[in-house]
Structures are given as C-alpha cells and as structure tokens.
Amino acid sequence: MGQVHAVILAGGSGTRFWPASRQARPKQLLPLAGRKGEALIAATVRRLHPLVSPDRVWIATGARIADATAAVLPDVPRAHILVEPAARNTAPAIGWAAATIARTEPDAIVCVFPADHFIADEPGFRDVLARAIAAAEGGSITTIGIVPTRPETGYGYIEVGGPVSDGVNAVARFVEKPDRERAARFVAGGKHLWNAGMFFFRASVMRAAIAKHLPALAAGLDELDAAAARGAEAKALAEVFPAMPSVSIDHGVLEHAEKLAVVPGSFGWNDIGSWEVAWELAPKDAAGNVTPEGTVTVDAANNLVRDLASTPGKKRYALVGVNDLVIVETDDAVLVIPRERAQDVRAVVEALQKRGETNRL
Amino acid sequence: MGQVHAVILAGGSGTRFWPASRQARPKQLLPLAGRKGEALIAATVRRLHPLVSPDRVWIATGARIADATAAVLPDVPRAHILVEPAARNTAPAIGWAAATIARTEPDAIVCVFPADHFIADEPGFRDVLARAIAAAEGGSITTIGIVPTRPETGYGYIEVGGPVSDGVNAVARFVEKPDRERAARFVAGGKHLWNAGMFFFRASVMRAAIAKHLPALAAGLDELDAAAARGAEAKALAEVFPAMPSVSIDHGVLEHAEKLAVVPGSFGWNDIGSWEVAWELAPKDAAGNVTPEGTVTVDAANNLVRDLASTPGKKRYALVGVNDLVIVETDDAVLVIPRERAQDVRAVVEALQKRGETNRL
Numbered sequence: 001m002g003q004v005h006a007v008i009l010a011g012g013s014g015t016r017f018w019p020a021s022r023q024a025r026p027k028q029l030l031p032l033a034g035r036k037g038e039a040l041i042a043a044t045v046r047r048l049h050p051l052v053s054p055d056r057v058w059i060a061t062g063a064r065i066a067d068a069t070a071a072v073l074p075d076v077p078r079a080h081i082l083v084e085p086a087a088r089n090t091a092p093a094i095g096w097a098a099a100t101i102a103r104t105e106p107d108a109i110v111c112v113f114p115a116d117h118f119i120a121d122e123p124g125f126r127d128v129l130a131r132a133i134a135a136a137e138g139g140s141i142t143t144i145g146i147v148p149t150r151p152e153t154g155y156g157y158i159e160v161g162g163p164v165s166d167g168v169n170a171v172a173r174f175v176e177k178p179d180r181e182r183a184a185r186f187v188a189g190g191k192h193l194w195n196a197g198m199f200f201f202r203a204s205v206m207r208a209a210i211a212k213h214l215p216a217l218a219a220g221l222d223e224l225d226a227a228a229a230r231g232a233e234a235k236a237l238a239e240v241f242p243a244m245p246s247v248s249i250d251h252g253v254l255e256h257a258e259k260l261a262v263v264p265g266s267f268g269w270n271d272i273g274s275w276e277v278a279w280e281l282a283p284k285d286a287a288g289n290v291t292p293e294g295t296v297t298v299d300a301a302n303n304l305v306r307d308l309a310s311t312p313g314k315k316r317y318a319l320v321g322v323n324d325l326v327i328v329e330t331d332d333a334v335l336v337i338p339r340e341r342a343q344d345v346r347a348v349v350e351a352l353q354k355r356g357e358t359n360r361l
Numbered sequence: 362m363g364q365v366h367a368v369i370l371a372g373g374s375g376t377r378f379w380p381a382s383r384q385a386r387p388k389q390l391l392p393l394a395g396r397k398g399e400a401l402i403a404a405t406v407r408r409l410h411p412l413v414s415p416d417r418v419w420i421a422t423g424a425r426i427a428d429a430t431a432a433v434l435p436d437v438p439r440a441h442i443l444v445e446p447a448a449r450n451t452a453p454a455i456g457w458a459a460a461t462i463a464r465t466e467p468d469a470i471v472c473v474f475p476a477d478h479f480i481a482d483e484p485g486f487r488d489v490l491a492r493a494i495a496a497a498e499g500g501s502i503t504t505i506g507i508v509p510t511r512p513e514t515g516y517g518y519i520e521v522g523g524p525v526s527d528g529v530n531a532v533a534r535f536v537e538k539p540d541r542e543r544a545a546r547f548v549a550g551g552k553h554l555w556n557a558g559m560f561f562f563r564a565s566v567m568r569a570a571i572a573k574h575l576p577a578l579a580a581g582l583d584e585l586d587a588a589a590a591r592g593a594e595a596k597a598l599a600e601v602f603p604a605m606p607s608v609s610i611d612h613g614v615l616e617h618a619e620k621l622a623v624v625p626g627s628f629g630w631n632d633i634g635s636w637e638v639a640w641e642l643a644p645k646d647a648a649g650n651v652t653p654e655g656t657v658t659v660d661a662a663n664n665l666v667r668d669l670a671s672t673p674g675k676k677r678y679a680l681v682g683v684n685d686l687v688i689v690e691t692d693d694a695v696l697v698i699p700r701e702r703a704q705d706v707r708a709v710v711e712a713l714q715k716r717g718e719t720n721r722l
Binding site for chain 1: 380657676678679680686690694695705712718721
C-alpha cells in the first residue's frame with residue numbers, strides 16, 4: 001500500500017481560551033489537556049505513532065504561528081510546515097497539502113486531523129485510525145465519526161449508511177449542526193455520529209474529487225504543481241493561494257463525493273471548546289479544584305486556576321469561598337469568569353478588539 | 362501651653378489584608394483608602410497638620426518595619442522612629458514614647474493615634490482634635506469617641522458621662538466589646554461612643570497615672586530615663602522593655618484613671634477592617650467595580666480588583682459574570698474571595714503559617 005502521511009490543520013485564532021490563546025499562540029499550541037506541558041498539537045502528532053511517524057507529518061498553518069508551531073514539533077521536518085499565505089478554509093489547505101505530498105509519493109494515503117482536539121483513549125483511537133486508513137486504501141474518502149454522548153448542537157453529524165467492511169460503513173449523508181430536539185433524536189436513534197473533522201483518502205482520489213467538485217481549486221493546484229516542477233512554488237503560492245475558493249472540505253467536496261466511508265469510534269474524543277471543558281478533562285483534587293501546586297483553598301470547590309505566566313509557579317493562589325470559577329493568568333492578563341460562562345470569553349476579546357488593544361489579542 | 366506631640370502606634374501584623382499586607386509590610390504601610398498611593402500611616406501624619414507638625418510626630422514600631430515606615434514618612438525625623446525591642450502592647454509603647462518626649466519637653470501634651478485608620482472629613486477631625494488637646498491641656502486623660510453608626514460588636518465602647526466643657530464630657534466607663542443586642546441598645550441610647558484608640562494627655566499626667574496603676578511599667582520607664590541620662594538608653598531598652606508588663610493602655614491605665622474626658626466626634630472615621638471596607642471606601646464605576654485602569658468588565662458588578670505588583674499596570678484584568686468579588690494580586694500571590702467573606706483571609710494566612718511558607722507571610 002502507499003505510504004501513510006498525516007496533515008494537521010493548525011490555523012485557528014482560539015479566542016475561547018483568552019488570555020492563554022492569542023493570535024500568535026492559538027489553542028493548539030497550549031497544553032490544555034492531557035500530558036503536563038504538552039501542547040495539543042504535539043499530542044496530536046505523538047498519538048499517531050507508530051501508524052504515522054513524525055517525518056510523514058505535515059502541518060498546514062499560517063505565517064504568524066509557523067515558528068511557534070515548529071518549536072513544539074521538533075520531530076516534524078521544518079519543510080513539512082506548510083505556510084499558507086492566506087487563510088482559505090480547509091479545502092485549499094487540504095488540497096495543497098495533499099498535492100505537495102503526492103509530488104514525491106503519488107500513491108500516498110493522506111490522513112487529515114484537527115490540531116487542537118483531545119483523545120483520552122489513544123490505543124482505541126489508533127485501532128479506529130488503522131481501520132480508516134484501510135478504508136482509504138480501498139479508495140473511499142473516509143471519515144471517523146464519533147459516537148455521540150450528548151445532544152450536542154455545536155457539531156455537524158454524519159448519518160451512517162450500510163456496512164462496507166468490518167467496522168466501516170457507507171456515509172448516508174452529512175447533516176448540518178442540528179437544533180436541540182433533532183440532536184436528541186440523533187443520539188437516541190443511534191444512526192448519527194459526530195463529524196470530528198478527520199478525513200482519510202488516497203491523494204489521487206481526493207485530487208480527482210476536487211477536480212470534479214471544485215474545479216477552481218483544482219486549477220490552482222495544477223498551477224502550484226507546475227510551479228513546483230520548475231522550482232518556483234513559493235512565488236506561485238503567494239499569487240495563487242489567496243485566489244483559491246474559501247470553502248470547507250465538507251461543503252466543497254465531501255457532501256458531493258460518491259464513495260464515502262465512515263468508521264465509528266469511541267475513544268474519549270473532545271474538541272475542548274472552552275475553559276469549562278479544560279476543567280472537565282483535568283485531574284482534580286478532592287474538592288474538584290484544578291489548581292497550581294501550593295494553591296490554598298478554603299471552602300472553594302470546582303474551580304480551575306491556570307498559571308500560564310512565562311515563569312509559572314511564582315504566585316501563590318488563594319481561593320476562599322468561591323466555587324465554579326475559572327481563573328487564568330498570563331504575563332499580561334488575568335481572567336476571572338464562572339465555568340458555566342466560559343464561552344463568554346469572546347466578549348472580552350471583542351472588547352479588546354474594539355479598543356485596539358492588539359498587544360493583548 | 363506645652364508643645365503638642367503625636368505618637369503613632371504602628372505595630373500590627375495586618376493579616377486581614379493578605380496578600381497585600383505582610384509581616385514586613387503591615388496594613389498601615391499600604392494605600393488602602395484615601396489619596397491614591399498614600400500609605401495609611403502617611404495620611405495619619407499628614408492630617409494632623411497644622412495642629413501637630415511632622416517634626417513633633419513620633420512613631421512607635423518594631424525593628425522589622427522601622428525602615429519601611431521611615432521611608433513613607435520622609436518629614437518625620439528618623440530619631441523619632443521608636444523601635445521597640447519586643448511587642449508589649451500599648452501601655453509600654455505609649456509610656457516609653459511619652460517618657461522620651463518628656464525628657465526634652467516635660468510640659469508636652471501627647472496625642473496617641475493608631476497608624477492605620479481612615480478619616481474622610483479631615484477638617485472635622487481637626488476640630489475635634491483641637492478640643493481633645495485643650496481638654497488634655499486642662500489635665501484630663503482625654504479620648505475621642507466616635508459617634509456609632511451601626512451596632513458594631515468589634516469595638517469597645519465609651520459610656521459618656523456629664524459635660525466638662527464645650528464638646529467635652531466626662532467618661533462614665535469603658536465598655537468591652539458588646540454582643541449584638543447590647544451594641545444595638547448602645548446605638549439607640551445615644552450615650553455610647555466607639556473607642557477608636559486615640560488618647561490625649563499631658564506627659565506628666567500619664568506618667569503619674571502609670572506610676573499609680575502600673576508600677577512595674579513606671580519602674581521600667583524610670584530605668585530608661587536614668588539610662589538615657591547617662592547616654593546608655595539603647596542597651597537598657599533591650600533589657601528593660603521586653604520585661605515590661607504586656608498590657609493595653611485601656612486596661613492598664615484608663616479603666617482605673619480618675620480624670621477622664623471624651624470628645625465625641627463624627628468625621629467619617631473607619632478602621633478599614635477588611636478588603637470589604639476598602640471596597641466600600643473606594644470610588645467606583647457605574648457598576649460598582651473598583652478596578653485598575655483598562656479592566657474589562659462584562660456583566661460584572663461590585664468587585665474590587667487591586668493590582669499591587671511592584672510594577673503595577675502590566676496586567677489587563679477581565680471579569681466576566683462575577684459579582685461581589687475581591688481579587689488582589691501581588692508579585693507572589695493572588696487572592697480571590699467574595700467581599701462578604703473578606704474576614705476569612707485569615708484562614709489563608711493560617712494555612713500558610715501551618716505550611717511554614719514564611720516568605721509569603
């Protein structure tokens with residue numbers, strides 16, 4: 001079979017994790033869950049091993065965070081950090097990455113992963129991953145569908161079709177984010193899975209699908225291939241990439257493609273959507289607090305305190321009589337917000353944008 | 362009349378204002394109310410002017426904070442910082458300070474003030490002060506009694522006796538901290554005032570009262586006078602002072618003395634007993650927040666945020682959906698506590714003491 005490569009989609013602004021996440025330090029660069037101090041993107045690369053080794057990992061990202069991304073991924077070749085000259089959503093990002101891989105490995109199987117998700121059961125994930133790679137090898141554009149555990153309205157769903165092979169099904173259809181009632185029916189019905197943004201395909205299969213469903217993108221990729229062949233890709237990229245259609249791979253390709261497969265999986269997946277979730281995933285003390293070592297708590301329960309200063313551990317935190325709070329500190333900012341309002345961090349970011357406080361964004 | 366001198370009692374550990382207050386930086390050295398950046402003790406000295414000029418102000422304090430105290434009181438002569446070799450409560454502190462003053466000014470009138478209180482109406486305070494000084498000049502040991510505004514159980518009360526002169530009354534008796542019911546009766550009855558720890562007397566009158574009611578203290582003061590006369594006070598102090606009886610001026614002298622006067626006063630006095638009170642006294646924004654400049658508040662009301670880092674202003678605070686919180690930050694600590702629980706800061710200090718974290722006490 002063809003060599004297996006991975007493309008990690010690592011754009012993202014990460015306003016939901018302000019003040020930890022910044023334009024120059026988005027969510028995937030932060031250690032928000034899992035191993036202590038490990039950035040989410042580093043965990044994303046690490047858990048692919050041994051199915052995909054780091055020298056076959058590619059990162060689709062932007063210029064602003066390329067160096068910081070390379071810094072947390074020392075085993076990924078620097079040439080594999082693909083710097084998009086402009087953010088054009090996932091179809092151009094995936095198309096360009098797959099085209100780049102195919103130049104040296106035309107038979108490559110490409111796996112696409114978001115950079116900033118968490119997976120609790122890594123061996124279980126790799127079992128599902130192997131199945132998805134095999135399905136892609138067989139010619140299907142394959143996705144992993146997460147068995148839903150709650151009527152989530154924030155994700156797209158995948159309706160499962162008939163069986164294709166062991167643990168692999170056809171995709172009946174992709175479903176947009178549902179309302180609460182419909183989401184509850186999906187969970188109860190057992191035929192819908194969460195779309196977690198993981199895709200698997202032969203590079204050649206995706207290129208053909210793009211040619212069929214997104215001809216403008218296909219034309220751009222042809223230009224880039226031609227430029228690369230004469231050693232002039234950088235210049236062409238700056239011209240061609242920003243002109244590509246800004247569309248997601250889901251809308252642009254998958255919803256129209258024919259041979260689609262899905263592998264259902266349950267491996268403790270979480271997209272870590274807020275500080276609330278970061279608290280949920282973290283090991284807690286007896287009172288449910290997640291705090292830096294040495295923190296003094298008095299009648300304080302279920303709080304999350306994150307000391308993300310450049311030299312952490314300098315401050316002794318003391319919480320008295322407060323519950324369910326998120327407290328996050330960096331060198332230049334302090335956030336205090338109830339866990340249940342964690343999504344409203346956006347309001348702070350918006351206020352800072354309105355003020356033009358770009359150095360704190 | 363004799364020259365008027367002031368003795369500022371500036372001991373105090375200030376655990377109620379942790380993490381701002383420390384063993385090496387007690388409450389009176391902090392700018393907790395009033396003019397921006399002005400330490401409470403500096404305000405205490407400033408507002409005596411012109412009745413008592415800084416060169417007639419004396420500070421009774423301990424070795425640990427003597428330098429820091431001198432630093433915020435540049436107009437007080439360094440020789441007037443009286444460093445007690447051990448904390449022996451107020452009677453020895455006042456006795457020694459008055460004896461020291463009397464060596465050069467035997468006719469001096471001495472005014473005693475706590476270092477760490479707040480007074481909103483400074484001209485009103487000086488009016489009362491002038492009356493108290495006049496009463497002391499007349500030979501009475503005089504105190505200022507604060508007209509109570511609530512049934513406070515945390516203060517001692519002074520029961521007012523018959524009139525002595527314009528705005529001056531005899532003291533019927535000193536009353537220990539009452540329970541709630543009794544305090545309410547005191548407030549309703551209009552015959553009781555708060556004992557705010559301000560005392561006024563001729564040095565000679567106090568010395569005679571000490572001789573009568575605290576002979577051991579008087580003997581110690583005699584020894585110190587004799588040693589000072591032969592230029593050897595420092596050595597004598599180290600031996601004599603720690604052996605003095607540890608007793609308050611109230612219990613040791615005032616409760617037994619005969620010619621006691623009280624001047625009632627209402628001048629916005631506040632002993633700033635907690636962060637809660639610091640919030641009450643501070644200017645607030647429309648939502649009742651007291652925060653550093655630039656703070657972002659979203660659905661957040663009636664909070665107190667104090668940035669007491671050595672280089673303040675570096676952090677942007679953001680409060681979302683939290684009310685009635687106190688958040689205090691120093692270089693090495695962060696406190697989060699509801700305003701109404703501000704007294705429980707003690708529990709943090711106790712926890713740190715138990716752990717032996719002396720560098721944060």
